[in-house]
């Protein structure tokens with residue numbers, strides 16, 4: 001908690017990139033990502049500040065933001081990755097296997113979405129705000145169908161609680177609100 005308030009204080013003094021504790025690298029090229037390319041809006045939410053400082057996405061398993069994450073995913077990602085992240089022309093995102101192991105962490109997943117990977121996986125820094133990227137990430141993580149024990153992006157408490165996604169139940173539940 002103390003760490004968080006320090007981060008918030010530091011944020012007030014500088015730009016997004018200047019205070020970012022976390023470094024982000026392009027998933028396939030390994031070059032540093034320039035967060036100044038991010039859209040102006042959605043830079044200064046609590047979740048973005050926390051993520052840039054600690055690499056922890058506080059939206060993961062937050063029922064308040066999952067519906068928006070789902071909407072963004074269905075607009076921006078499902079055409080290539082499948083409705084439930086089962087994979088289509090892009091690889092599956094709902095299992096424990098990632099072609100780029102960096103995507104097993106939220107810092108890596110953010111980097112892939114922000115900066116792109118190869119081929120059809122283009123960058124999203126101009127199409128999604130930083131805050132929206134964190135929401136999409138929360139939905140991608142929510143779609144996970146395998147053993148929560150392998151879900152390194154969850155806290156130990158979340159791992160205990162997490163129920164693997166069930167497409168038949170169209171889980172995530174109350175997304176119609």
Ligand code: HEC
Nearest residue numbers: 076077080089090091098099100103112113117118120121
């Ligand atoms: C136009 C099609 C297309 C769209 C739209 C798209 N992707 Fe991709 N995505 C791909 C392809 C193809 C790859 C494989 C690229 C590679 O191997 O370098 C990929 C790779 C990925 C990976 C790496 C997976 C792994 O196994 O390591 C992630 C994560 C990912 N995409 C997430 C997303 C998210 C989240 C969105 C929406 C914001 C999105 N993608 C939108 C086509 C797409």
